[in-house]
Amino acid sequence: MSLSANAAVLNEISGKFTIQPIEVEEPRVDEVLIEIAACGICHTDLVVSKGALSVPTPVVLGHEGAGKIVSVGSAVTSVAVGDPVILSYSSCGNCGACTSHQDPYCNEFMPRNFSAARTDGSTAFSSKGEKIHSHFFGQSAFSTHIVAPARNVVKAPTDIDLDILAPLGCGIQTGAGSILNELKVQADSVVLILGAGAVGISAVMAARIAGARSIIAIDLSEARLALAQELGATHTVRSDGRSVSELLASININGADYILDTTGVPALVNDAVSSLNIRGVIGLSAAYPHEQMMEVDFASMMIGGRRVQGIVEGSAVPQDFIPKLISYYRQGLFPFDRLIEHFSFSDINEAVEACESGRVIKPVLRMR
Ligand SMILES: [Zn+2]
Ligand SMILES: [Zn+2]
Incomplete structure (x- = not known):
């Protein structure tokens, strides 16, 4: 079983993003399927789209996603269907860094975040039978639907819009x-x-x-x-x-x-x-x-x-640090929403341009 979605696909390095229909696999046992509501654009998306780190194409980038859980794999207990979540970077959970609360220094940080595939080489996206690279930062959130390891997600509050919360997962957490x-x-x-x-x-x-x-x-x-x-x-x-x-x-x-x-x-x-x-x-x-x-x-x-x-990533463990940032935001101490300008998903190339030119500090795409 797979699900149809719309994703902004980068078909070649230095090309434009093309929004096109894709098929999204069911989540594996330790993954969740998410309907993405919004995704921030980070400078890393831009440098990767120009060839940095040799990320393979065709690929779906985007690593500041937020959305709602649609379904969960059989081993997932941390979140449930309907939960709003913020996505962050991927880490293994088992290495010395991960077991000592130093997740950004995970032994597998580079392959898990930049190989644009699961660790077994498989991808969750395809189009007409052709493989499209997924799991960029464990997420590839320039898409209406994605699958991601449950470890990548942080439960979000229900009273703050996801199109505000989305960029917490990378750039804002880093600073x-x-x-x-x-x-x-x-x-x-x-x-x-x-x-x-x-x-x-x-x-x-x-x-x-x-x-x-x-x-x-x-x-x-x-x-x-x-x-x-x-x-x-x-x-x-x-x-x-x-x-x-x-x-x-x-x-x-x-x-x-x-x-x-x-x-x-x-x-x-x-x-x-x-x-x-x-x-x-x-x-x-x-x-x-x-x-x-x-x-x-x-x-x-x-x-x-x-x-x-x-x-x-600001030496941050997302499940601990993102709720802290949200609490500072609620107290008026961390008005990160002032950095955001929203774009509709279909305007992704304009949003990228606004980010590159410096006109917009943090473009956030709204998926609908
Ligand atoms: Zn690790
Ligand atoms: Zn980033």
């Missing part, structure tokens, strides 16, 4: 989690956020929750910086060719206790490292090219007790 879970920003500290996109502004809001004294956002766009300021940045600086230390000096700041990079721009990271205070830490939470080297001054890292920290 906020980097600050709260991994860097563990302390009250009265100085925090520098490189980039004021969805991840960066989520980090700004989280740094405010943590009680940081100075929260500085650096970006190329005045509009993004204005929003960062509204949502908690105490200082914003437009990047204009000057070095990070010069930009900080222009606002009378000597250095930062915490720096979070959300840009993935190696030259900017290399430049920013020298602005770390003693005992400072720089967190790397974006996508970085493999062949680029990080340049750090050995002596100043050692003598000042400074650190560089890689961060995946």
